[in-house]
Structures are given as C-alpha cells and as structure tokens.
Amino acid sequence: MRKPVIGVVGTSNDSSPAVDVALKLGKLIALEGWIVLSGGRDAGVMRAVSRGAKEVPGSLTIGILPSQSSDVAPDIDVAIVTDLHNARNNVITLSSDVVIACGIEGPGTTSEIALALKNNKRVIVIGATEAARTFFEEVAGGKLIHVKTPEEAIQALLAVFTGGRRK
Amino acid sequence: MRKPVIGVVGTSNDSSPAVDVALKLGKLIALEGWIVLSGGRDAGVMRAVSRGAKEVPGSLTIGILPSQSSDVAPDIDVAIVTDLHNARNNVITLSSDVVIACGIEGPGTTSEIALALKNNKRVIVIGATEAARTFFEEVAGGKLIHVKTPEEAIQALLAVFTGGRRK
Amino acid sequence: MRKPVIGVVGTSNDSSPAVDVALKLGKLIALEGWIVLSGGRDAGVMRAVSRGAKEVPGSLTIGILPSQSSDVAPDIDVAIVTDLHNARNNVITLSSDVVIACGIEGPGTTSEIALALKNNKRVIVIGATEAARTFFEEVAGGKLIHVKTPEEAIQALLAVFTGGRRK
Amino acid sequence: MRKPVIGVVGTSNDSSPAVDVALKLGKLIALEGWIVLSGGRDAGVMRAVSRGAKEVPGSLTIGILPSQSSDVAPDIDVAIVTDLHNARNNVITLSSDVVIACGIEGPGTTSEIALALKNNKRVIVIGATEAARTFFEEVAGGKLIHVKTPEEAIQALLAVFTGGRRK
Numbered sequence: 001m002r003k004p005v006i007g008v009v010g011t012s013n014d015s016s017p018a019v020d021v022a023l024k025l026g027k028l029i030a031l032e033g034w035i036v037l038s039g040g041r042d043a044g045v046m047r048a049v050s051r052g053a054k055e056v057p058g059s060l061t062i063g064i065l066p067s068q069s070s071d072v073a074p075d076i077d078v079a080i081v082t083d084l085h086n087a088r089n090n091v092i093t094l095s096s097d098v099v100i101a102c103g104i105e106g107p108g109t110t111s112e113i114a115l116a117l118k119n120n121k122r123v124i125v126i127g128a129t130e131a132a133r134t135f136f137e138e139v140a141g142g143k144l145i146h147v148k149t150p151e152e153a154i155q156a157l158l159a160v161f162t163g164g165r166r167k
Numbered sequence: 168m169r170k171p172v173i174g175v176v177g178t179s180n181d182s183s184p185a186v187d188v189a190l191k192l193g194k195l196i197a198l199e200g201w202i203v204l205s206g207g208r209d210a211g212v213m214r215a216v217s218r219g220a221k222e223v224p225g226s227l228t229i230g231i232l233p234s235q236s237s238d239v240a241p242d243i244d245v246a247i248v249t250d251l252h253n254a255r256n257n258v259i260t261l262s263s264d265v266v267i268a269c270g271i272e273g274p275g276t277t278s279e280i281a282l283a284l285k286n287n288k289r290v291i292v293i294g295a296t297e298a299a300r301t302f303f304e305e306v307a308g309g310k311l312i313h314v315k316t317p318e319e320a321i322q323a324l325l326a327v328f329t330g331g332r333r334k
Numbered sequence: 335m336r337k338p339v340i341g342v343v344g345t346s347n348d349s350s351p352a353v354d355v356a357l358k359l360g361k362l363i364a365l366e367g368w369i370v371l372s373g374g375r376d377a378g379v380m381r382a383v384s385r386g387a388k389e390v391p392g393s394l395t396i397g398i399l400p401s402q403s404s405d406v407a408p409d410i411d412v413a414i415v416t417d418l419h420n421a422r423n424n425v426i427t428l429s430s431d432v433v434i435a436c437g438i439e440g441p442g443t444t445s446e447i448a449l450a451l452k453n454n455k456r457v458i459v460i461g462a463t464e465a466a467r468t469f470f471e472e473v474a475g476g477k478l479i480h481v482k483t484p485e486e487a488i489q490a491l492l493a494v495f496t497g498g499r500r501k
Numbered sequence: 502m503r504k505p506v507i508g509v510v511g512t513s514n515d516s517s518p519a520v521d522v523a524l525k526l527g528k529l530i531a532l533e534g535w536i537v538l539s540g541g542r543d544a545g546v547m548r549a550v551s552r553g554a555k556e557v558p559g560s561l562t563i564g565i566l567p568s569q570s571s572d573v574a575p576d577i578d579v580a581i582v583t584d585l586h587n588a589r590n591n592v593i594t595l596s597s598d599v600v601i602a603c604g605i606e607g608p609g610t611t612s613e614i615a616l617a618l619k620n621n622k623r624v625i626v627i628g629a630t631e632a633a634r635t636f637f638e639e640v641a642g643g644k645l646i647h648v649k650t651p652e653e654a655i656q657a658l659l660a661v662f663t664g665g666r667r668k
Contacts, residue, residue, distance in 0.1 A: 002578060035579060060561075062579060068419075068595060068620070077503060078536060078563060080581055081595040085402075085417040086285050087254040091592075094569060094582040106306050111281035117274035118253050119569070135302035139273050169411060202412060227394075229412060235428060235453070235586075244336060245369060245396060247414055248428040252569075252584040258425075261402060261415040286402070420619050421588040440640050445615035451608035452587050469636035473607050 004161065005035045005062070007096025009089075009112040010045030011105040018102040019048045021126055025102065025150035026052025030059035032154065037062040037096055039088070040079055042071040045102050050075035064092045090115045098160055100124045100153050104132045117143055124156050171328065172202045172229070174263025176256075176279040177212030178272040185269040186215045188293055192269065192317035193219025197226035199321065204229040204263055206255070207246055209238040212269050217242035231259045257282045265327055267291045267320050271299045284310055291323050338368045338495065339396070341430025343423075343446040344379030345439040352436040353382045355460055359436065359484035360386025364393035366488065371396040371430055373422070374413055376405040379436050384409035398426045424449045432494055434458045434487055438466045451477055458490050505535045505662065506563070508597025510590075510613040511546030512606040519603040520549045522627055526603065526651035527553025531560035533655065538563040538597055540589070541580055543572040546603050551576035565593045591616045599661055601625045601654050605633045618644055625657050 006029045010018045026049035029036050036053040038046045040063015050061040054075040063076035066088045072079045082088040089108065093099055093116035101113055103126060116123045117140045124145045125132070136144050145156050173196045177185045193216035196203050203220040206213045207230015217228040221242040230243035233255045239246045249255040256275065260266055260283035268280055270293060283290045284307045291312045292299070303311050312323050340363050344352045360383035363370050370387040372380045374397015384395040388409040397410035400422045406413045416422040423442065427433055427450035435447055437460060450457045451474045458479045459466070470478050479490050507530050511519045527550035530537050537554040540547045541564015551562040555576040564577035567589045573580045583589040590609065594600055594617035602614055604627060617624045618641045625646045626633070637645050646657050 002573075002580060005579065060579070062581075064581070072503075078506065078561070078579070079503060079596065080563075080565070080592065082583075082592050083419040083421065083595055084254065084585075084592075085257070086282055087251065087257040087417065089282075090252070090254040090257075091581065091583050091585075094584055095580065104306060107281040107284035110306050111278050111285060114274040114278035114281055115253055115256075118278060129305060131298070131301040131305050134298040138296060138298050139271060139277050169406075169413060172412065227412070229414075231414070239336075245339065245394070245412070246336060246429065247396075247398070247425065249416075249425050250428055250586040250588065251418075251425075254584065258414065258416050258418075261417055262413065418588065419591070420616055421585065421591040423616075424586070424588040424591075438640060441615040441618035444640050445612050445619060448608040448612035448615055449587055449590075452612060463639060465632070465635040465639050468632040472630060472632050473605060473611050 003033060003035050004097045005037050005095060006157065007037045007092050007099040008045065008049040008102065009039065009092065009099060009109050010102035011109065012041060012044035012046065013105065014044050016044060016103070016105060018045050018105065021102045021150055022048035023052040025049060025100065025126070025153060027055050028150050028154045029053060030056035035060045035062060037064065037092065039063065039092060040065045040070070040072055040076050042073045047073040047075070064088050064095065086111070093119050093121055096121060098122045098124065098157055100126065103127050104129070122160050124153050126150065126153055170200060170202050171264045172204050172262060173324065174204045174259050174266040175212065175216040175269065176206065176259065176266060176276050177269035178276065179208060179211040179213065180272065181211050183211060183270070183272060185212050185272065188269045188317055189215035190219040192216060192267065192293070192320060194222050195317050195321045196220060197223035202227045202229060204231065204259065206230065206259060207232045207237070207239055207243050209240045214240040214242070231255050231262065253278065257286070260286050260288055263288060265289045265291065265324055267293065270294050271296070289327050291320050293317065293320055338431045339371050339429060340368050340491065341371045341426050341433040342379065342383040342436065343373065343426065343433060343443050344436035345443065346375060346378035346380065347439065348378050350378060350437070350439060352379050352439065355436045355484055356382035357386040359383060359434065359460070359487060361389050362484050362488045363387060364390035369394045369396060371398065371426065373397065373426060374399045374404070374406055374410050376407045381407040381409070398422050398429065420445065427453050427455055430455060432456045432458065432491055434460065437461050438463070456494050458487050460484065460487055505598045506538050506596060507535050507658065508538045508593050508600040509546065509550040509603065510540065510593065510600060510610050511603035512610065513542060513545035513547065514606065515545050517545060517604070517606060519546050519606065522603045522651055523549035524553040526550060526601065526627070526654060528556050529651050529655045530554060531557035536561045536563060538565065538593065540564065540593060541566045541571070541573055541577050543574045548574040548576070565589050565596065587612065594620050594622055597622060599623045599625065599658055601627065604628050605630070614645070623661050625654050627651065627654055
C-alpha cells in the first residue's frame with residue numbers, strides 16, 4: 001500500500017505570501033505521513049513546501065523538474081528530471097493523489113489546476129480570489145475545493161480520503 | 168520563410184455554438200494562406216476548424232493528436248501523433264505562432280490558454296465570458312486579446328503580425 | 335485520405351556520407367507524393383532530407399523540433415515545436431507511417447529505431463553495418479528491412495504499402 | 502545532499518533470467534543506501550528490482566509509469582505517472598545518476614540505453630551479448646561499462662561515484 005502523494009503547486013515568486021502558506025502546508029502534510037510532491041525548483045512555493053516537509057523526521061519530498069538544467073530545491077529528496085519543460089506540469093498532476101494550489105497567481109499554476117481537473121484529480125485551492133472561484137465554477141462546475149488556510153487544506157484532504165475518493 | 172501557423176483550440180463538445188465559430192474561423196485562416204493547427208481529434212472545434220480550412224483549395228491542416236488510438240478528424244492533412252495525452256496541449260501551443268480559443272468551456276481549453284501564456288505566445292479568445300476575462304486579467308495582466316467573432320479574430324491576427332510580434 | 339508520412343532519421347553530423355543519402359532520399363520520397371518528416375534541425379540528415387524534398391514542387395516537409403531554441407532547417411514547411419528534448423524522438427516515430435534510417439551512427443538514431451520498433455512501426459535502414467544488423471536481429475527478430483540505397487528504400491516502401499502493412 | 506538514484510531497466514518478460522539478476526541487483530543497490538528507480542510496471546525486471554530493494558529496511562523504490570492505466574509493481578514506494586507511454590523511457594534515464602541494464606532483450610531496453618547515452622549518462626550493462634557489445638562500441642565508442650553479475654555492477658557503480666563522474 002503506497003503512501004498518499006500530495007502535489008503542491010503555486011508561484012515561483014519568492015516574495016509572494018503563498019510561500020509562507022506552502023512552508024506550513026508542507027510540514028502539515030508530512031506530519032500526516034504523506035509524501036510531498038512539487039515542481040522541485042529552487043524557488044517560491046516549490047522550495048518552501050519541501051522545506052516545510054523536511055522539518056518532519058522521516059518525511060519524503062519528490063520534485064518533478066522541467067529541465068536537466070533546473071536548480072533543484074535543497075530539501076528535495078528525489079529529483080525526477082523530465083526535460084519536458086511546461087509539459088511536466090501534467091506529470092505533477094498525474095503523479096498526485098490530490099493537488100493543492102497555494103493561490104493562483106499566474107498561468108503556470110492555472111495550467112496545473114486545469115490539467116489536474118482534466119485528469120480527474122481532486123484539487124484544493126487555498127485562498128482563491130473571487131475571480132478565480134467564479135471562473136473555475138464556470139469551467140469545472142464545483143470540482144474545486146476552496147479553503148483559506150493550510151490547516152483547512154489538511155481537513156479537506158482527510159475528507160477526500162475518508163470519502164473514498166482517493167484515486 | 169515558413170507560413171504562419173495558427174493554433175485553434177476549444178471544446179470537443181459537438182453541440183457547442185463554438186463549433187460554428189470554428190468552422191468559419193478555419194475557412195478565414197485558410198483564406199489568408201495560413202496553416203491551421205489543432206488538437207486533431209474527430210470532435211467539436213477540432214473537427215470543425217479543419218473542415219472549414221479545407222473548403223479553401225491549397226489549405227493545410229495539422230492535427231496534434233493525444234494518443235495512437237485517437238480518431239483523427241477527416242479534414243486533417245498531417246496527423247502528428249504524440250502519445251503524450253494531455254501534455255500534448257503544450258505541443259499545440261509551442262507549435263503555433265498565435266493561439267485562438269473558440270470560447271473557454273472546460274479545463275482542457277483553460278490549460279491550453281494557460282500553457283500558451285506560459286510559453287509567451289499571443290492568445291486571442293473569441294467570446295470569453297465576463298468571468299474568464301476577469302480571471303485571466305488577474306493571472307496574465309492584459310496578455311489576452313478579446314474579440315467577439317471569427318472576423319475580428321482575423322483582424323487581431325493581422326494586427327499581431329503587422330506589429331512584428333510574430334514569434 | 336491522408337498522404338503517407340515517411341519519417342527520416344540519421345546523424346546531425348554534416349560531414350557524414352549519410353547526408354548525401356538523405357538529400358537523394360528526400361527527393362525520391364517527395365516524387366512519390368509522400369510527406370517527409372524529420373527531426374527538423376538545421377544539421378546533417380535533417381537538413382538534407384528536407385532540402386531534397388523541396389526540390390520537388392508541391393512537396394511537404396514537417397520537422398519535429400526538440401526545443402523552442404532549436405534552429406529550424408531552412409526547407410522545413412511546418413515546424414512542430416515539442417520542448418520534449420530527446421523524448422521528441424518518440425513523436426517522430428509515432429507520426430510516421432514508416433521510418434527510414436540513413437545509417438545508424440550514434441545513440442540518437444539508435445533510440446529512434448528502437449522506439450519505432452517498440453511502437454510497431456516498419457523501419458527501413460539504409461546501409462546498416464554488419465554489427466547493427468546482427469544486434470537488431472537479436473532484439474527485434476527480422477523486423478528491420480535492410481537496403482543499400484535510397485532507390486532501394488523507395489522500393490521497400492512501395493512493398494510495405496502494397497502489402498497493406500501501412501499503419 | 503540527495504542519495505544517488507540508480508535506474509534499472511530490462512525486459513518485462515517474467516520468464517527471462519534477467520528477472521533473477523534484477524532481484525539480486527535491487528537488494529544490493531538498497532544495501533548501499535541508494536534509491537532504486539525503474540519503469541514501475543508489475544512485470545519482469547521492473548517488478549523484480551523493486552522487490553529485491555524492499556527486502557532492505559529503509560530502502561526507497563521509485564517507478565516511472567508509462568500510463569495512468571499501468572499496473573504498478575507491488576514494491577514501488579512512489580509511482581510517478583507520466584502518461585508519456587514510450588517517451589517515459591527518457592524520463593527514466595534523465596532521473597537516474599547511472600543506468601543499469603539487466604541484459605538487452607528487446608527494443609524497449611535498447612531505447613533506454615540509447616537515450617541514456619544521448620543524455621550523457623553512465624550506463625552499465627549486465628551480461629550483454631557479443632552482438633550488443635559490438636554494436637554499442639560502434640555507436641557509442643566505449644561509453645558502456647560491461648559486467649557479468651549484479652555484484653560486479655555494484656563495483657562498477659562504486660568506481661563511477663569514486664571517479665567523481667556522478668552527474
């Protein structure tokens with residue numbers, strides 16, 4: 001029985017408030033004994049979520065890198081190098097049991113949420129704007145789970161797994 | 168000097184009004200002497216845009232197929248078979264000089280627009296809803312070009328090319 | 335009914351004798367009215383095969399490029415940009431009805447032949463060495479078709495198509 | 502500092518002698534504290550190498566799966582689902598510090614060795630036939646390391662890492 005893999009996506013901008021959210025979220029996911037998967041680069045949400053996870057002894061962090069020349073975040077345990085560039089976003093979603101977005105600040109995260117939905121994955125968004133909620137309600141009819149904090153995201157994950165919807 | 172390649176994306180739903188838009192758009196693109204590139208499957212916008220293009224003698228239609236087992240639309244001249252499934256959406260955007268979306272009805276088209284923006288491609292959307300406009304303004308700050316009809320899309324394409332922004 | 339697509343692979347080394355073979359082969363394929371597909375870069379067999387094809391009026395050349403930053407050969411009509419790097423070799427084989435290798439000089443061409451066989455494509459090799467013949471006989475039991483010249487490759491292609499084995 | 506990742510490739514044929522080689526090899530790699538990466542499917546060398554590794558407490562096994570519908574080997578700890586089909590072979594090689602082939606029995610393994618060489622990875626082959634040795638000498642001039650047993654493969658790995666050639 002494999003451990004659940006939680007994909008965490010979000011901005012590569014180091015000065016976004018999403019970075020602190022990701023740091024906290026990574027730790028909380030690891031405390032549940034789940035694996036943290038991200039885009040693996042040494043920037044923004046990718047770096048923070050793996051750093052948070054590695055505060056927990058025995059945690060495991062996987063990075064799905066776009067390119068052979070990408071800088072890998074220091075707290076990534078296993079670097080999967082795809083050389084697929086932006087198409088690696090699809091591999092992130094396919095390899096995750098559930099995808100969590102720490103906000104939606106740019107087209108990269110937007111593509112990851114859209115691909116996750118297209119691949120029939122559950123998606124949790126922390127702190128979506130009103131515009132994002134309205135848009136995704138229109139294109140994906142209620143499939144996104146909206147929460148405000150990392151703690152609420154963990155509760156939502158537990159509900160997904162309890163509901164037998166892990167896939 | 169290669170001919171411009173116009174990527175056209177949109178729903179695979181055959182009963183969407185976007186199908187008629189795509190049929191008209193395909194013909195107009197071909198009349199300009201440009202190449203029509205799409206997802207290539209025998210459904211919805213993909214089938215319609217290549218059908219419209221092939222009403223014009225000498226036109227060329229390229230389909231970027233997700234899988235070896237995909238049904239190819241009858242008016243596709245060259246089928247590029249990727250076996251990349253949803254990651255083929257990235258190849259569609261990278262191979263296009265400009266991407267035109269015939270509406271945004273689901274997560275597939277959303278992913279294509281987002282990947283196009285991530286790849287620094289110009290994107291024209293025909294008939295975006297208010298919610299879509301607001302959301303993409305938020306994540307991509309004015310990079311989408313909004314129009315209402317296929318004819319206006321052609322005018323926008325001509326403006327892009329004249330502006331020297333073909334890339 | 336789509337025209338047959340012939341994938342041509344081989345070295346990117348401009349000083350290989352395979353370059354002259356590819357130039358001749360491209361012209362002969364185009365004279366049959368078939369589409370020439372290659373790796374699309376401005377080097378070696380890729381450049382030569384599209385140049386040969388474009389000596390024939392009405393011919394069509396497709397290039398499957400590894401990267402957004404690849405230089406495209408001047409005689410490519412349609413550049414499919416994959417950003418998949420070496421994984422684009424798989425797309426070359428999947429998009430071809432038959433694959434022809436102009437010799438086997440390095441690991442790139444080896445990977446293309448192997449992927450073509452794995453994808454159940456017919457593969458014709460022009461001028462394989464004895465070592466290559468023996469090895470591929472061992473791993474693919476008689477599936478390669480060996481010929482010595484571009485003219486013989488065309489005869490082999492015609493036999494494949496007549497035999498109803500186009501797929 | 503990430504642990505070395507050893508990619509192990511080979512036939513999916515359950516009755517090949519390579520299966521016993523892979524079982525032993527997986528255990529030996531895990532005993533060194535290295536991560537075992539494979540194609541992840543529930544067949545042949547992929548299943549055996551992860552089974553061997555999991556005999557060692559604290560070991561870690563990664564599977565790079567071709568498709569969402571692939572059966573995952575029972576001893577895989579983390580399943581990376583690519584939906585790239587045969588193009589996932591490139592991801593296997595890129596994500597490995599060194600690739601070890603348990604024999605070369607078909608075009609799949611051939612493609613993995615060729616892609617690994619193309620990506621400038623060190624490749625160790627256990628029990629290559631004379632034909633395979635001669636062919637790869639021709640296309641890759643001495644870049645393959647040939648050994649006869651799993652124990653010798655570990656010695657070769659240690660020599661690679663000591664030689665500072667890990668990349």
